Amino acid sequence: MEHAKQLPDWADEQKLVSAVNFNQKRGTYLGVLYGFASGMMSTVIPKEARAVYYSKGGADMKDRITKTAKLGYDIGSLNAYQPDGEMVVTCVKTRLAHAAVRHLLPQSPHWVNSAPEDIPISQADIMVTWHSLPTTVMRNLTKWKVPIAADESEGFLHSWQLAAHLLGVEDQYIPSSWNEADSQAKQVLDPILAPTPEGIKLADILLSLGMNLDLTLLSRPILGALTRFMLGNDIANWLHIPTEPVWTPLLETAWGPYVIVREGGLDLGVPEEAYWLFDEFLRQFVLFYMSELRMPINISIPVINNPNHP
Template identity: 25%
Template sequence: MGDTPVNHHQPDALRLQGDELADATVAELFARGEMGKFNTLMRWFDRSGQDLPDGLPDVAREYLAATAAPPSWVDWGEMEKARLFFIDNNVHISTALSFAAMPACYLVPHIARLLSATHSLAYPSRRMAETGQFTVYLMRPDAFQADSRFVPAAQKVRLLHASIRHHLRREGRWDEAALGVPICQEDMIGGQMMFSVQVLDALHRLGIHMSVEGAESYYYAWRVVGAMLGCDPASVPVDLASARDFSDRYMARHMGPSAEGALLTRQLIDLYEEVVPGTLFDPVVAALIRYLIGDTSADWLDIPRSSTWDTAVKTAPVLLGLLERIEDSGPLGEWVLDTFGRWVTELELSSLTRGRVMQYAVPEELKGEYGIKSARPRTDRWTPAPVSADLRI
């Protein structure tokens, strides 16, 4: 990314960088008027190793060939540990992704405005559905094998991000002087932290027992994913300790209240309240988000309070601890809970996607009615490290 090396201690430099490969691919597809053709053909390409469709533009074919495999530095032993971590904690991870990682995205005002740019008013849960499907693909045992859906999804998401950069810059709908490049390296790496470090934080708050090795492997898997989504590996923290520092500094630097963040959170709550049968337990959704992200952040996102449910949800660690003891009781208990976890995860995905396969199509335009306005100037148990001393309030 550029001629000058950067690292995660240079956030201003990271704000000036996008994703050169994906950006060049998208620019050429638009320049040649081939984006519509690309999207149509890509609907038939959704598995690793699948033959590319005839008629695919050359620039797209070259991009897909260049990004068809994980980075060469991947340690597959670590990835296997991460896979086992996913299996053991799949339903907990899905909960943390939905009720901690997604709201964390909404806590960054310029990210909330950017996410609002690609939300269809008729289907506001689309981005949540795409994120849910993407992470479920990642958690499957065959994620990096032939015939899997994960790698093609990563390739398409990377182009989706590049297309948003293309539209916002071309149409002058992004204050680049104040905010840097849209979906810049700092924001991409910050997003990686939300789906890794902040998910681990949420699991800890839920009382989930994680080993140091398991937590490190989970973060390592997201390092691999980040590289596949266009994060510059030279700028990404190499271990969980340095990732913690990046995450703390990124959030302290950017988080705050915004109307877009509150709206996106309301849509998230509404979506999951539809999933919960009846209405009696609807308040548990907001209460769980508040519990996982804290009162200050929850107030910024206009998450409603409920004295009853805000108190009740604090019993979650006790209940989950009981389930862990059942799981540890023997192979049968482990099999039952792992199977139940997979079932719950798949049910949640089905509810999010409404039975559809999300295609991650590259938008040919950002519709004005929801576009962005220029921004205003068990043993060895893992526990989160304390917040950096210079960031404490």
């Protein structure tokens, strides 16, 4: 356990400071990207979708997606990897939870009958999930033309390199640059994305997360349109997400100019209503998670599989 808590000798304090700057500037986007782009992508990673659906985490998807977003926020917090920070403990607890799932899932006849592998959550599986987080975030920020300083980009990557190391991934498998991360994702993430019955059900749950809240912009059609916009038509179609007649074209035409205006660029004539809608959507999304994001992350070691699928 003590060995698992040690930072590698390549940990760079200055890069971690840059990661904090990145998170502070991009926090509004990151909530949506971690919580939703990565969360929805996990439903089309077949091994992950099956592992989540049949393990205890599948019984409470809001809790799981909140923890994913919380992990992203904690990674960029001021003292994340300091002795008084959250990240080292979070990573070690996550490793213990993974170990428990490796022990428990092979006892589930549902998982055994649907999964091709004998033991879940291999090192390769962890790196696939890793790419669904920072690599996917950076791909979207690049696509949206969000300006990012070189040192902050490097710092953001470094914070996730440390997370991979602390999650037990061997250093040789951890990308050393964003180009390498993108290249690796093209080999290990993009080609394996596919629908599964379990993933389709998980996506359906995620799209309904805002249903009982007085947050009108977290409705199912809008979250569906956001999924289509961020992850593409193929994934949206796999997950049976219909094309939304208002929000899909609005995102496609106005999101790019909105980001430019928001980043202090020239006003490219974004309709005031569209600007307000996007701003309000991001605000509501952050508000939805923030009450729980302020709490210390609570990663418990599971002792059972999903009670709905024993």
